[in-house]
Amino acid sequence: MLPFARVTVIGLGLIGSSIARAVRDYMPSVRLTGHDASPAVREAARALRFADDVTDTAGAAVTDADLVILCVPVGAMAAVAAEIADELPADAIVSDVGSCKASVAAALTAHLPPAQVIPAHPVAGTEQSGPDAGFATLFRGRWCIVTPLADSDPTGVERVAEFWRRLGAEVEQMAPDHHDLVLAVTSHLPHLIAYTIVGTADDLEQVTESEVIKFSAGGFRDFTRIAASDPVMWRDVFLSNKDAVLDMLQRFSEDLSQLQRAIRWGDGDALYDRFARTRAIRRSIVDQGQDDAAADFGRKHD
Amino acid sequence: MLPFARVTVIGLGLIGSSIARAVRDYMPSVRLTGHDASPAVREAARALRFADDVTDTAGAAVTDADLVILCVPVGAMAAVAAEIADELPADAIVSDVGSCKASVAAALTAHLPPAQVIPAHPVAGTEQSGPDAGFATLFRGRWCIVTPLADSDPTGVERVAEFWRRLGAEVEQMAPDHHDLVLAVTSHLPHLIAYTIVGTADDLEQVTESEVIKFSAGGFRDFTRIAASDPVMWRDVFLSNKDAVLDMLQRFSEDLSQLQRAIRWGDGDALYDRFARTRAIRRSIVDQGQDDAAADFGRKHD
Numbered sequence: 001m002l003p004f005a006r007v008t009v010i011g012l013g014l015i016g017s018s019i020a021r022a023v024r025d026y027m028p029s030v031r032l033t034g035h036d037a038s039p040a041v042r043e044a045a046r047a048l049r050f051a052d053d054v055t056d057t058a059g060a061a062v063t064d065a066d067l068v069i070l071c072v073p074v075g076a077m078a079a080v081a082a083e084i085a086d087e088l089p090a091d092a093i094v095s096d097v098g099s100c101k102a103s104v105a106a107a108l109t110a111h112l113p114p115a116q117v118i119p120a121h122p123v124a125g126t127e128q129s130g131p132d133a134g135f136a137t138l139f140r141g142r143w144c145i146v147t148p149l150a151d152s153d154p155t156g157v158e159r160v161a162e163f164w165r166r167l168g169a170e171v172e173q174m175a176p177d178h179h180d181l182v183l184a185v186t187s188h189l190p191h192l193i194a195y196t197i198v199g200t201a202d203d204l205e206q207v208t209e210s211e212v213i214k215f216s217a218g219g220f221r222d223f224t225r226i227a228a229s230d231p232v233m234w235r236d237v238f239l240s241n242k243d244a245v246l247d248m249l250q251r252f253s254e255d256l257s258q259l260q261r262a263i264r265w266g267d268g269d270a271l272y273d274r275f276a277r278t279r280a281i282r283r284s285i286v287d288q289g290q291d292d293a294a295a296d297f298g299r300k301h302d
Numbered sequence: 303m304l305p306f307a308r309v310t311v312i313g314l315g316l317i318g319s320s321i322a323r324a325v326r327d328y329m330p331s332v333r334l335t336g337h338d339a340s341p342a343v344r345e346a347a348r349a350l351r352f353a354d355d356v357t358d359t360a361g362a363a364v365t366d367a368d369l370v371i372l373c374v375p376v377g378a379m380a381a382v383a384a385e386i387a388d389e390l391p392a393d394a395i396v397s398d399v400g401s402c403k404a405s406v407a408a409a410l411t412a413h414l415p416p417a418q419v420i421p422a423h424p425v426a427g428t429e430q431s432g433p434d435a436g437f438a439t440l441f442r443g444r445w446c447i448v449t450p451l452a453d454s455d456p457t458g459v460e461r462v463a464e465f466w467r468r469l470g471a472e473v474e475q476m477a478p479d480h481h482d483l484v485l486a487v488t489s490h491l492p493h494l495i496a497y498t499i500v501g502t503a504d505d506l507e508q509v510t511e512s513e514v515i516k517f518s519a520g521g522f523r524d525f526t527r528i529a530a531s532d533p534v535m536w537r538d539v540f541l542s543n544k545d546a547v548l549d550m551l552q553r554f555s556e557d558l559s560q561l562q563r564a565i566r567w568g569d570g571d572a573l574y575d576r577f578a579r580t581r582a583i584r585r586s587i588v589d590q591g592q593d594d595a596a597a598d599f600g601r602k603h604d
Contacts, residue, residue: 126598137604183520185503185522186518186520186521190522192558195576196554199580200487201488201583206483207487211488214592215447217427217445217592219489219490219528220489222496222524224580224587225584228581228584234573245565251502253558255505256494256495256551259498268377268538271537271541274497275533278526281514282500285523288515290515290519290523291519291526291527292602295428295429296429299594299599302442
C-alpha cells in the first residue's frame with residue numbers, strides 16, 4: 001500500500017527532479033505532477049519526461065494531489081504556499097525539502113492549515129543544480145529528517161516518513177529547532193567556510209588564480225565542490241538559520257584562533273593533540289555508510 | 303635513457319611507498335632501495351616487495367644511490383640528512399617530497415653539499431597513511447613542484463624533473479618561498495580549517511556525535527577526509543611554514559568576518575555576491591583535469 005497516490009513536486013531542480021525520478025523508479029503507479037516558476041525549467045522537465053504532467057502554474061499542479069512537496073529555496077516557500085493555498089485539497093499533505101525547518105514551518109503555516117503541513121529535509125545533494133542534475137538514487141542510504149509541527153496530522157507524519165523510506169532514505173524525527181542546530185554544524189557552517197576560503201584564494205595578489213587551480217589537489221579542490229553549490233539556495237539558508245549559524249561560527253572562530261596561536265608560538269603538542277582526534281570521526285562516518293570507504297572519496301587515479 | 307639507475311627512498315609511508323611502486327611500474331630496470339625508521343614499517347615494506355632491498359639504517363640505504371628521496375615529515379628532514387651525510391656518494395642527488403620548501407632546503411643544506419640538494423614536492427596524496435596505502439598511479443596527472451636552490455646542479459634539476467615526468471606527473475619550477483606561499487593557500491590553510499571544524503563539531507554539547515555522523519552528508523563529511531590526514535606530518539607543516547600560513551589565515555578570517563556580519567545584518571545581496579563567484583574556480587579545476595568532472599567527486603550513489 002503506497003503512502004500517496006498523487007504526488008506534486010514544485011521546484012524541479014536537483015532535489016525536485018531527483019524526487020520525481022525516484023518516484024517513477026520506486027513507486028511507478030504514483031501519478032507525478034510537476035511545476036517550476038521558470039519556463040525554461042518547465043520546458044526541460046517536459047523533455048526529460050520524469051513527470052506525468054508539468055503545469056504552468058503552481059495552483060494547477062496541486063488541485064488533485066494528496067502530497068505536495070515544495071523544492072524551492074527556503075526564502076521562496078512563503079510565496080509558493082500563498083500561491084497554492086486556494087487550490088489545495090483539504091486532505092492533501094504539504095511537505096518540503098528545505099535546509100532550515102523553523103523558518104519554513106512558519107512560512108508554510110502562515111498560508112496553509114497547520115494540520116496539513118509536515119516539513120522534512122532529505123540530507124542529500126550534489127554541487128550541481130537544475131532538472132538535468134537530478135537522479136533517482138540520490139536519497140538511497142541518506143537520512144531524511146521529518147520535523148512535525150505540534151498541529152501536524154500524526155497519520156500524515158507516518159505517511160511522509162514512509163514516502164521517504166520508499167525512495168531509499170532512512171528517516172529520523174526531530175523538532176525543527178534542533179534540526180536547525182544540527183544542520184548548522186553538519187551543513188551550513190561547512191558551506192560558509194568553503195565559500196569563504198574559495199573567495200579568499202581568488203582574491204590573493206601574490207598567488208595567481210592559475211597557480212591555485214594547478215595545485216588544488218593539495219586539499220583546496222575539496223572545498224571548491226561545495227562552494228560550487230547554488231548561490232540563491234545558500235543565501236536563503238544563511239538568512240533563515242541566522243542564530244544557529246552565528247553560534248556555530250563563533251565556536252569555530254574561537255577554535256581556529258587557538259590553533260593560530262599554537263602556530264604563532266610554535267606549540268607542536270597543541271597542534272598534534274588537535275590533529276590526532278579527528279580521524280575517529282571520519283572512520284565512524286565511513287563505518288556508518290555515510291561516505292565512501294575508498295581513499296580520496298574513491299576519486300579515479302589513472 | 304632513464305634519469306637515475308639506483309633510487310633510494312627513505313620513509314616508506316603513503317608517498318614513499320607510492321614512489322617505490324611507481325618506479326617499479328614505469329622504470330622497472332631501476333634498482334630501488336628503501337628504508338624507514340620504524341621496524342614495523344620496514345617489515346611491512348619487505349612483505350609488500352615494492353623495493354629490491356629494505357635496509358635497517360638510512361646510511362646503508364644510500365651508499366650506492368644516484369638519487370635519494372626523503373619522504374619523512376618535514377620536521378625529521380634535518381636528522382635524516384645528518385644520518386646519511388657520511389655515506390652519500392659524491393655524485394648522488396638528494397631530493398625530498400616535503401610540503402614546505404624553504405625550511406626543508408635549510409634543513410638539508412645544513413648537513414649536505416648544496417650542489418647535491420634539489421628539493422621537490424609532488425602535490426598529490428590521500429588521507430591514508432603507511433606503506434599499505436601507497437599506489438603506483440598516485441602522481442599521474444598531478445603536479446610536482448621542483449624548487450632548486452641557487453647552488454643546485456642544473457643537470458640534476460632536469461634529471462629530477464624527468465624522474466617525476468616518468469611517474470606521470472607534470473613538473474613546474476618555483477622558488478622555495480613562492481612555493482610555500484602557494485601551498486599555504488592550496489593545501490595548508492584547507493587542512494587547518496578542516497581540522498578545526500571537525501574538532502568544533504566534536505566539542506558541541508547540544509548536538510551529539512551520533513547526529514554529526516548521521517547527517518554529515520550535508521557537507522561536513524567532505525571536511526573529515528583531509529582532517530583524517532597524518533597528524534605528525536601536518537604538525538610539522540604548520541611549524542615549518544608559519545609566516546605564510548598565518549598570513550593566509552588572517553585573510554581568511556577577515557573574509558569570514560565579513561560574511562558573518564552579512565548574516566547578522568541580513569544582507570542577502572552581499573551573501574549572494576560572494577557565493578556566485580566561486581563556481582568558476584571549480585569549473586577551471588575540473589577543466590584542467592585536477593578533479594573529477596562527475597558530481598559529488600564521483601562518489602557512488604546506489
